[in-house]
Amino acid sequence: MQRHFFRLTAATAALGMAITLMGCTAPEEPGVVTLKLVAADYDVNGGQSSRKYWANIVSKFESTHSGIKVDVQIEPWTSVDRKVAEMVKAGQGPDIAQIGAYADYAADDKLYSANDLLSVPVQSNFLAPLVDAGEQRGVQYGLPFAASTRLLFYNKKHFAKAGIAKPPENWSELRQAAQLLKDNTDVEYPFALPLGPEEAQAETMMWMLGSGSDGYVDPGGGYTIDSHENTTAFEWLKSDLVDPKLTGPVAPGKLNRKEAFAAFTRGDVGMLNGHPSLMRAAESAGIQLGKVIMPGRSGRPKATMGVADWIMGFKQNGHQREIGTFLNTLFTDENVLAFAAQNDLLPVTITASDAMAQDPKHKNLTEFLDELPHSVLPPVHKTSWAVVSEEIKQNIGNAVKPGGNPQQVLEGIAQKATEAEGLE
Structure with a gap:
């Protein structure tokens, strides 16, 4: 919050x-x-x-x-x-x-x-x-x-200049829109991806849900951080957004939410995941704001993060x-x-x-x-969540950096989560 x-x-x-x-x-x-x-x-x-x-x-x-x-x-x-x-x-x-x-x-x-x-x-x-x-x-x-909760925010002016007729409804369309923004506008961040330590656990969960997973835990409450769905989400982020340089001049692992939101209000961002407070700030700054349900891999995600x-x-x-x-x-x-x-x-x-x-x-x-x-909320009921959340904040950006291995990074976080859960 x-x-x-x-x-x-x-x-x-x-x-x-x-x-x-x-x-x-x-x-x-x-x-x-x-x-x-x-x-x-x-x-x-x-x-x-x-x-x-x-x-x-x-x-x-x-x-x-x-x-x-x-x-x-x-x-x-x-x-x-x-x-x-x-x-x-x-x-x-x-x-x-x-x-x-x-x-x-x-x-x-x-x-x-x-x-x-x-x-x-x-x-x-x-x-x-x-x-x-x-x-x-x-x-x-x-x-x-x-x-x-969160929605996908986009700058209508940049979309019009890039020739994007409608907001993306799945990840493939999101990648296409980001590429059009990069090729046809001077926007710094086609898609701003804040995986820095300020609130990386929230951005991470949104992508996990969009990949079809239950987020960080299964229905029984056990951690599933390195599940197939979660791993493929970060493999896609790395291969389809970060590696093609569609996420801007700052590495996602170094970009905090505060800086990403500020860039959006300056008109330097084409798309990002935003919340109600950013909506008011953007509109006050004169941004022509559009907002839709954050797209999932194949369409509407399983759930939205709350x-x-x-x-x-x-x-x-x-x-x-x-x-x-x-x-x-x-x-x-x-x-x-x-x-x-x-x-x-x-x-x-x-x-x-x-x-x-x-x-x-x-x-x-x-x-x-x-x-x-x-919506689905992070597992705030677990006493181990504070430790796990901090682990995510500090390390998830490594999953998408050059040479990074999403599976290894998620497995490492999952191991820390298992250790923390054992102390509950």
């Missing part, structure tokens, strides 16, 4: 929201439970939108729940997961954390389950792929907070009832839609998704909304 840096400013005080720092918690009023909530900052410009969102939520909640107060601590995405881990280890864990991963805490029995916290109507309203990704051993601990960030309730302070009361309020359509719309993300609930799809203001998100209910 989005990872943005936050700058603390004097404007914080004007929001009227208590930002409690570690070790500075105020004493509770008699008969009042104060919940500690640590949340990530999503503001792309380092502004106040995340603080304002939580301030509004807390103000409304406290006005109708006199026995519960909520102190919110906003942290940048670059450090929020580490901060929460440090707090939990020090015995000063939050009651609620809105962060990027839940698996280790669930495995250590530190979290309340969704059954412990949510009413049946709220719990049953989450989109199915997000529920599946939030489960560990058949029990849901990770509550989806924000979601997104991603999610999570919110969870910790057992450490014993505030099960109060946490549940707050979270049941948090997941109303009004609150879910407000956060998604503010941050160019997708709602995590069925009813909020339906409401967004019917709102003309969000027509440009229709294709994303259509894909999310059928």
